[in-house]
Each structure stands twice: as C-alpha cells, then as structure tokens.
Amino acid sequence: MELLIKMKKLCFSILFVFQISCFTSVYAEQFTQQSYAVPVQKPYIFAKNKPTKALVELGRILFFDKRVSGNNSMSCATCHRPDKFWSDGLKLGIGHNGVQLNRSTPTLINAAYNKKQFWDGRASSLEQQSTMPIESPQEMNQNLDELVIELKGIKGYVALFAETFQSKRITRANISRALAAFQRSLTSENTVFDRWYLGENDVMSKSAIRGFKIFEGKAECVECHSGFNFTDDEFHNIGLKSYAKSRDMGRYDITGNFRDKGAFKTPTLRNVVNTAPYMHDGSIQTIDQVIDFYNEGGIKNENIDEDMKKLNLTQNEKSDLIAFLKTLSGNVQVSIPVSFPK
Ligand code: HEC
Ligand code: HEC
Helix, strand or coil: CHHHHHHHHHHHHHHHHHHHHHCHHHHHHHHCCCCCCCCCCCCCCCHHHCCCHHHHHHHHHHHHCHHHCCCCCCCHHHHCEHHHCCECCCCCCECHHHCECCCCCCCCCCHHHCCCECCCCCECCHHHHHCHHHHCCCCCCCCHHHHHHHHHCCHHHHHHHHHHCCCCCCCHHHHHHHHHHHHHCCCCCCCHHHHHHCCCHHHCCHHHHHHHHHHHCCCCHHHCCCCCCCCCCCEECCCCHHHHCCCCCECHHHHCCHHHCCEEECCCCCCHHHCCCECCCCCECCHHHHHHHHHHCCCCCCCCCCCCCCCCCCHHHHHHHHHHHHCCCCCCCCCCCCCCCC
16 A cells, blocks of 8 residues: 555656646646645535525624623634634633633634544534534533523524524524534635646745645655645644643544544644644644644654654755745635624
8 A cells, every 4th residue: 555655656756747847837736646626516515504695694693693602701703713714823712711721723714624523523513513612611601402592582583593494493403504504604715825726827936836845745744634625634643742741632532542542633724824823732833833843753652643753854945835834825704793683
C-alpha cells in the first residue's frame, strides 16, 4: 500500500516536471496529488432537511438570539463570532457564568462538510450537534423543553416556525433543523487558492505556490490535511505538550480504542490564519509557532501518529508555507440580525 502511494507520488512528480514546461495554463489542477476542487454539490446531506430560504433564515435568527440560553445572556454567536471568522479568538471557550471550557472553539466555516462534529467527533451530524451546546450546563445551560415553551410564548417565533415547517410546530427537532441548515450555509470558496486551482494563474504569489508544494511534499501536511477542506476527517495524536498531563483523551473517550488516545479531529485549514490560537487545547498562539511545532515533529508519546516527524524546513520554506496558508482565507458574509422576534 505504502509502495503504491510512493509510486503515485513519483508519477506525479514526473508529470509535474513535464506539465510545467508544456501546459503552464492548467498548472495548478494538473500537478496536485489529489483534487482540491470545492464540490459543486453543496453539503445538503440530509434530504429530509432541505435548506429552504425560510429554514436558513430561522436558523440565522436562532443562532444570534441570546434568549436561546438558560439565562438569556449567550447565543451561539457569543462563541462562534462572525467577526472572528466564526471562532472566538480565545485560547479556550468561555461558557456559562464566565467559566473556561476545556477546549478551544473551532470555526464553523465548512463545518457543513465535517464527517463528524467536535474535536472528538462525538456528534455525527449538525442536526445532532446543534442542540448539544444549548443543553450543556457548561455552555448555554438551557433545558430544551423549557426553550420550546419559551419560544412558543413569543408570537414572532410562532409565526416564523409556522412559515417554515409543514408541521408548523416549535419542537426540539425543528430548532435543531433550523440551526443546522443555517450552519450549512457557512461555506468557503473563491479564496485565492480556489481561484488559482481553477486556472487563474496570476492570483497566487510565487512564495504561496512554493508553499503549496512544500505542503504536499517535504512537509507532508497533506497526509492529514487533504482535499478541498484540508482535512482527512480522521483523528490523530500529533504530540502536543499537553498530552502527558491532560485528562482529555479526545477520540479515545468516545471509542475506547487505545489507538485513539490523545487523538483529535484534523481541523480544516480554511481561514486558519484568522483563527488563532490553535489546537483543541488552544496551546499554540500563532501560525508561525504551529509551523515550528510541526518542524520539530511534535513531542514523542506512546501514541503519536507515525506521520509526525522532524521536517528540517528552512526559514524560507516556513514563510512559503505560511504564504500558502494565507491563500485559504475568504469571507463568509452573513448579516447579523438587528432585531429579534417579539
Ligand atoms: C460557550 C461557547 C460556545 C457556545 C455558546 C457555542 N459553542 Fe459551539 N463550540 C464551542 C466549543 C468550545 C466547541 C468545541 C467543543 C468540543 O469539541 O468538545 C464547539 C464546537 C462546535 C461545533 C463543532 C465544529 C467542528 O468543527 O467540530 C459546532 C458545529 C458548533 N460548536 C455549533 C454551535 C452552535 C449551533 C451553537 C449554538 C446552539 C454553539 N456552537 C454554541 C463553543 C461554543
Ligand atoms: C498526522 C496528521 C497531521 C499532519 C501530518 C499535520 N497535521 Fe495539522 N493537525 C492535525 C490534527 C489532528 C490537528 C488537531 C490536533 C489537536 O488539536 O489535538 C491539527 C491541527 C493543525 C492546525 C491548527 C488548526 C486549528 O484550527 O486549531 C494547523 C494550523 C495545522 N494543523 C497545520 C498543519 C500543517 C501546516 C502541517 C504540515 C506542516 C500539518 N498540519 C501536518 C493533523 C495533522
């Protein structure tokens, strides 16, 4: 299997040399080891939950409405902030009563494409995920049945749910459908990288193109951050410093499988330069430090992923890698509701 992959890589490098001289206009698409094309098909996985305009709109309002939390002080957007690229800019999330959570807040950009949600993948759909922070005592601390009763008492919501659902009803399931549909609309495309990949040759700097080659080649980031969403949707122990003393075993706590000890989900790298600090424990402050961390190959432990090794990157190669990561940023425009249903 490994030999096959190596042979594939070799073939691609031969192809690459050939193509660079012959067809520079389709340069990007041709030389890559795999496809990075953003799917034309939007991630509307759940046929039953078709994101109609009304559904996404209801989800948007619920997402920003602080009355969804137990003491009406916190909305989803308190932690997933549009101005912070749908993360929060903090080391670790701050929950109910200002108490620090034990994990950092991931961006919601492209969460639509995640095969599993959360750092440990404990939710498998956005529908399943979206009521979990509402109910969590550490986060929004709201009893869902009480939330249903509360929303039923707000005429504006009664009307919105009636317009949106055939059942016309305010239910836990309909709340989660709306929140999920809204989140599915937060997708990233048309970044500098996407445009280059589809053939706009001059949009990427030379440094960023070199960085992309390092990403796929010498640094082997692509072993885990693969495809258009720059994730393999798998879980890995990358040898963070916290592993030795942390009680957070990540995926292991869900599966009980030893190989999952200290393994966390490979996050997307879209908009990554905008969402510091990094890692599930918020332990790395800047993108430069992330590259330095990988360059050292992580801190050895009994379960560190075999793809973690010293990279020996030069200073220039590090800057090229960062120049490439910068091309993965784009804006996801959503208008923030100015008033809420009464
Ligand atoms: C108190 C801060 C906070 C609030 C409020 C909050 N979240 Fe989160 N969110 C987090 C943190 C922290 C995580 C990571 C937790 C984990 O992986 O265990 C997370 C993870 C997620 C994920 C998984 C993303 C991924 O890439 O795995 C989704 C989706 C999400 N939140 C949506 C929501 C929605 C919808 C709401 C409102 C109903 C919400 N969040 C409210 C902090 C918050
Ligand atoms: C063995 C698989 C693997 C390899 C190889 C790998 N990564 Fe990661 N990456 C991960 C996982 C898993 C995480 C999350 C780890 C955690 O929080 O415990 C992560 C996290 C990150 C983050 C933090 C993102 C965030 O939102 O917090 C960045 C940035 C990143 N990787 C970039 C890179 C770059 C650049 C390379 C190549 C130099 C690379 N990765 C190589 C698996 C990998």
